[in-house]
Amino acid sequence: MTGAATGDRLYQLAVTGFALVIPGLLALIAIAIGVAAWPAFSTAGLSFITSSEWNVQAGKFGAAPAIYGTLVSSFIALALATPLAVGVAIFLSEIAPKWLRQPVAFLVDLLAAIPSVVYGLWGIFFLVPMLRDHVVPFLRDTLHLGGTPLFSGPAYGPSMLAAGVILAIMALPYISAVTREVLLAVPRSQRDAALALGATKWEMIRDAVVPYARSGIIGGVILGLGRALGETMAVTMVIGNRPEISASLLAPGYTMASLIANEFTEATSDLHLSALMAVGAVLFVVTLIVNGIARWLVWRVASGPRA
Amino acid sequence: MIQPVDEDAPERPRLATRELSAFFGRSRVVSNVTLGFRDQEVTAIIGPSGCGKSTLLRCLNRMHETVPGASATGIVTLDGTDIYAAGVDPIAVRRHVGMVFQRPTPFPTMSIRDNVTAGLKILGRHAPRGADAEDVVEGALRHAALWDEVKDRLGESAIALSGGQQQRLCIARALAIRPQVILLDEPTASLDPLSTQKVEELVYQLKQDIAVVIVTHNMQQAARVSDRTAFLLMGDLVETAPTNTLFTAPRDPRTEAYITGRFG
Amino acid sequence: MSALRRRKAGNIVMLSLTYVASVLATLPLLFILFHLLQKGASTVSPDFFTHMPRPVGEAGGGMSNAIVGTLILIGIAGAIGLPVGIGAGLYLAEKRTGALAMTVRFLSDVLNGLPSIVLGIFAWQFLVRPFGNFSALAGGIALGAMMIPLVTRTTEEMIRLVPNSLREAALALGYPRWRTSLSVILRTALPGIVTGALVAIARIAGETAPLLFTAFGNQFWSTALREPIAALPLQIFAYAISPYDEWHAQAWAGALVLIVIVLVISLAARHVTRARFGSSTD
Ligand SMILES: Nc1ncnc2c1ncn2[C@@H]1O[C@H](COP(=O)(O)OP(=O)(O)O)[C@@H](O)[C@H]1O
Ligand SMILES: [Mg+2]
Numbered sequence: 001m002t003g004a005a006t007g008d009r010l011y012q013l014a015v016t017g018f019a020l021v022i023p024g025l026l027a028l029i030a031i032a033i034g035v036a037a038w039p040a041f042s043t044a045g046l047s048f049i050t051s052s053e054w055n056v057q058a059g060k061f062g063a064a065p066a067i068y069g070t071l072v073s074s075f076i077a078l079a080l081a082t083p084l085a086v087g088v089a090i091f092l093s094e095i096a097p098k099w100l101r102q103p104v105a106f107l108v109d110l111l112a113a114i115p116s117v118v119y120g121l122w123g124i125f126f127l128v129p130m131l132r133d134h135v136v137p138f139l140r141d142t143l144h145l146g147g148t149p150l151f152s153g154p155a156y157g158p159s160m161l162a163a164g165v166i167l168a169i170m171a172l173p174y175i176s177a178v179t180r181e182v183l184l185a186v187p188r189s190q191r192d193a194a195l196a197l198g199a200t201k202w203e204m205i206r207d208a209v210v211p212y213a214r215s216g217i218i219g220g221v222i223l224g225l226g227r228a229l230g231e232t233m234a235v236t237m238v239i240g241n242r243p244e245i246s247a248s249l250l251a252p253g254y255t256m257a258s259l260i261a262n263e264f265t266e267a268t269s270d271l272h273l274s275a276l277m278a279v280g281a282v283l284f285v286v287t288l289i290v291n292g293i294a295r296w297l298v299w300r301v302a303s304g305p306r307a
Numbered sequence: 308m309i310q311p312v313d314e315d316a317p318e319r320p321r322l323a324t325r326e327l328s329a330f331f332g333r334s335r336v337v338s339n340v341t342l343g344f345r346d347q348e349v350t351a352i353i354g355p356s357g358c359g360k361s362t363l364l365r366c367l368n369r370m371h372e373t374v375p376g377a378s379a380t381g382i383v384t385l386d387g388t389d390i391y392a393a394g395v396d397p398i399a400v401r402r403h404v405g406m407v408f409q410r411p412t413p414f415p416t417m418s419i420r421d422n423v424t425a426g427l428k429i430l431g432r433h434a435p436r437g438a439d440a441e442d443v444v445e446g447a448l449r450h451a452a453l454w455d456e457v458k459d460r461l462g463e464s465a466i467a468l469s470g471g472q473q474q475r476l477c478i479a480r481a482l483a484i485r486p487q488v489i490l491l492d493e494p495t496a497s498l499d500p501l502s503t504q505k506v507e508e509l510v511y512q513l514k515q516d517i518a519v520v521i522v523t524h525n526m527q528q529a530a531r532v533s534d535r536t537a538f539l540l541m542g543d544l545v546e547t548a549p550t551n552t553l554f555t556a557p558r559d560p561r562t563e564a565y566i567t568g569r570f571g
Numbered sequence: 572m573s574a575l576r577r578r579k580a581g582n583i584v585m586l587s588l589t590y591v592a593s594v595l596a597t598l599p600l601l602f603i604l605f606h607l608l609q610k611g612a613s614t615v616s617p618d619f620f621t622h623m624p625r626p627v628g629e630a631g632g633g634m635s636n637a638i639v640g641t642l643i644l645i646g647i648a649g650a651i652g653l654p655v656g657i658g659a660g661l662y663l664a665e666k667r668t669g670a671l672a673m674t675v676r677f678l679s680d681v682l683n684g685l686p687s688i689v690l691g692i693f694a695w696q697f698l699v700r701p702f703g704n705f706s707a708l709a710g711g712i713a714l715g716a717m718m719i720p721l722v723t724r725t726t727e728e729m730i731r732l733v734p735n736s737l738r739e740a741a742l743a744l745g746y747p748r749w750r751t752s753l754s755v756i757l758r759t760a761l762p763g764i765v766t767g768a769l770v771a772i773a774r775i776a777g778e779t780a781p782l783l784f785t786a787f788g789n790q791f792w793s794t795a796l797r798e799p800i801a802a803l804p805l806q807i808f809a810y811a812i813s814p815y816d817e818w819h820a821q822a823w824a825g826a827l828v829l830i831v832i833v834l835v836i837s838l839a840a841r842h843v844t845r846a847r848f849g850s851s852t853d
Pocket of ligand 2: 360361362493
């Protein structure tokens with residue numbers, strides 16, 4: 001009968017061991033990136049982040065353009081995706097007839113299942129030409145935005161704008177899934193209370209449902225941000241890959257992830273490799289922080305009502 | 308370890324508690340209960356909801372301690388041996404003292420046959436096989452008065468059975484490991500009247516061989532099926548007596564109040 | 572009265588906008604699927620699955636090496652991600668609120684949120700750099716690490732759905748705890764866990780970024796674990812950014828095959844859940 005006790009101990013040991021793999025893995029990832037990035041950080045110091053000169057031949061590695069591009073493309077993505085995603089989530093949780101909910105939710109969820117490289121392929125051959133030939137002329141000629149710095153300069157195709165749009169499509173399912181979840185978690189009583197006060201359906205959503213779920217929705221948006229910041233392939237394929245900071249969204253740019261992916265294979269010097277890994281280190285830290293905040297916000301909603 | 312059956316001590320109860328108390332964390336829900344259960348006897352434990360019947364029952368096969376934070380003090384003897392003594396394996400205890408719960412708990416991924424032999428499979432290479440296994444299945448199902456209803460579909464999923472059949476399947480599953488005592492925790496609470504009647508008949512059959520302890524908050528049921536009845540109130544054992552006596556001439560005023568329906 | 576009219580009009584406008592949002596959100600998917608079929612379908616032939624890539628200028632050829640490579644990478648990833656994820660999920664489901672469980676649960680979410688390219692760097696630093704060559708093994712391990720948090724999460728959730736009464740029933744029959752966990756609880760939760768595993772596989776099957784540093788890609792036939800190996804997503808990437816029309820056609824065909832693989836796995840995942848629980852759980 002001690003067999004059972006031994007079995008229990010072995011089982012405990014095994015599952016605890018498996019659980020410990022997760023912190024172990026994260027530690028190893030941090031170590032790997034730290035070690036690989038160290039030479040670049042120690043050579044460039046703080047200027048690695050602040051300098052905007054990324055010149056491989058000259059051995060100058062300033063990651064500012066990539067950091068700037070990451071932030072701008074992710075910002076465009078969120079600006080486009082958030083209203084759409086929240087709209088879809090409201091539609092699915094509050095408005096759509098029952099029979100329509102499953103299919104629409106399924107289609108939106110499928111967006112998350114499409115591999116990044118397929119988005120990239122589609123981006124190269126459809127999205128980029130479409131933006132160049134139709135959307136940009138519309139913005140410039142019809143809306144007369146050509147004079148603003150944001151839409152000035154030549155529009156060759158691959159651009160910060162294209163990256164932002166494709167990231168918006170990719171982040172949308174994540175934001176809408178989380179939002180739908182938190183909206184569904186809003187108690188019936190909150191809705192009833194608003195309706196009993198004579199609110200219209202929209203007023204109920206605006207004044208009772210959304211405020212109750214607000215920090216969860218913000219968490220979903222930040223989760224989408226985490227996805228957008230680290231997205232690699234699709235962005236690499238449509239952003240143009242040029243390490244420059246330009247005010248125009250129609251100019252090519254770089255993101256941290258696309259910089260690493262694009263230059264990794266052609267990196268010959270150790271310093272260049274290390275600089276790429278250092279970009280990875282910055283990306284790692286940024287996504288760590290962003291995800292930590294998002295999880296905390298979602299968790300706060302999921303773990304019950306608060307003031 | 309559990310001693311073999313001692314045939315020479317007819318007086319001694321099969322299972323007995325002495326000064327048994329049970330706790331969830333710091334709160335005591337069973338207090339100093341001393342009680343014996345004999346072979347060929349059905350003991351009913353009655354009392355209002357929340358008085359500690361289930362908890363007391365679960366102390367008898369060391370199921371209580373599987374709840375995080377739960378603990379028990381006192382002594383519970385099976386054939387004279389303290390099952391809470393150091394070195395006693397709770398698993399061995401549970402194989403001698405079977406248990407059936409309020410809601411039927413067939414294993415949903417197993418067939419009817421596999422449910423019956425579920426308790427035997429863990430014996431590994433000592434488990435009965437082939438024809439022996441079929442004998443065990445038939446014996447247990449007959450014992451649980453379910454054989455005729457399921458003999459043609461032993462390979463089907465157990466969750467296809469009705470609630471009453473599921474409950475009898477769970478009894479068969481408990482009987483297949485040949486326990487010396489069987490604990491029934493409100494076994495008919497979730498069943499319709501017809502199934503209830505079948506289970507009650509079954510209880511009568513069971514006591515021919517083993518000791519039966521049944522928790523119920525239905526006094527008519529206690530009166531119908533049991534030989535002795537124990538009345539529990541807020542964790543205290545108020546009174547225990549032959550069922551007839553307890554229901555007709557209770558000694559304690561609280562018992563009288565309860566059986567005449569003045570609370571609970 | 573006119574205030575009420577205005578409110579009602581606002582109501583209708585805003586509710587309609589959510590319809591518009593839903594249409595806009597589903598349009599890209601329909602466009603992508605349409606373009607994949609339009610551009611890829613004509614190139615996908617039996618040859619595509621059985622032939623090797625051809626050099627520039629020669630039409631035809633296939634991606635047999637990349638398809639096999641992707642399957643091998645998925646196999647390695649599953650061999651790592653499934654046991655670790657399921658084991659960790661069991662731990663989390665059973666320990667619930669212990670300090671270590673809370674930490675592991677949080678870190679698992681953090682790991683899940685890391686960009687895949689970061690996992691590529693990790694595998695490159697430890698599994699490519701020291702040995703001086705890219706390998707299928709490094710790629711599979713990077714993908715396996717990606718799978719771990721996904722499988723952990725669904726395993727935990729599915730196990731928590733198993734009613735505690737089953738656990739008690741098994742314990743009351745004299746099952747040791749470990750057997751209760753494995754042959755009753757895990758067994759009962761299995762369909763949900765299989766779904767989770769399939770979703771995880773669907774997600775890593777199309778991953779490209781971590782493979783750039785690890786599996787690297789290979790124009791030739793190779794199934795050796797310690798050599799660079801071809802993979803469908805890598806091949807699509809290489810062909811997509813090439814200047815040749817023949818290769819673009821191959822990229823579309825590869826993307827179509829990849830998306831079909833991913834969709835079939837995703838649909839299978841939903842089917843497993845539905846078969847078990849009667850209706851979809853999400
Ligand atoms: N898991 C538990 N944790 C804490 N308290 C419990 C738990 N289960 C039961 N209790 C408490 O113990 C007391 C006795 O419960 P129980 O034995 O189930 O009563 P009965 O079966 O007589 O209805 C009740 O007050 C109940 O609230
Ligand atoms: Mg009870």
